[in-house]
Amino acid sequence: MNITQILFWFLSALTVFSALMVVVSKNPVYSVLWLIFTFFCISGHYIMLNAQFLFIVNIIVYAGAIMVLFLFVIMLMNLNQSSEPKKHRWLRMAGVVAGGCLLLVLVAALKNIDIKKQVAETNTGDIGLIGNLGKVLFNQYVVPFEISSILFLSAMVGTVVIGKKE
């Protein structure tokens, strides 16, 4: 086991554990904090894959902006753990069984694919650097990039319209 493999297994275990804690936590504020931790672990995976731009964007956009928005909304609503009624026990069990079946089917389908010998390169490769991504983004993908600005504008207008008191 070299250092990359140790880091990979450590980060993977941490990611799955914190993702489970998001679902299991009773208090929504704890769920948000665990989800932020999950995003940091996924950012760790990005930096291991040498995707430095996505590492920074994941921390700034997801952990920085989106999760703070969630936290604001939760604190605005003053939710506490007693306010959430539980789903019926059988319904919860059915949900877990359905998810487990999906996991079983996907793992069984992908267990023996011939892509298994392929390797995702770690620590090397420069396609994740911001210069290389920017060159392709502003040449090949400039139209989707501009359209996403229109998407943001419409999201802003929609948020204001929905959130306005009538």
Next chain:
Amino acid sequence: MPINYYIFLSIALFVIGIVGVLTRRNAIIIFMCIELMLNAVNLMLVAFSKMHHLAKGATDATAGIDGQLFVFFIMVVAAAEVSVGLAIIVMMYRNIHSVDVNFLNRLKH
């Protein structure tokens, strides 16, 4: 790292997100589980882009760069989605004083 480890890690994260959507009733937690599923897909796309770059990078220097740009666009769409979705949840809380999705079944009538 072998690509199948990344595939199974992403599947695990995705399934945890699905189980969260199916078992919780709080609308905010359901929304957070959707974010978790989006992140599982992002991780998968980045791992595949690095795999493709290793396979084809000798002939094409930008091989695999599309995957990382798709992740960037998914983040853009997710940010827009979260702002609108949280506005809808705040509106729902203002009207029915709860974020329990079971109260929303009155939309049927």
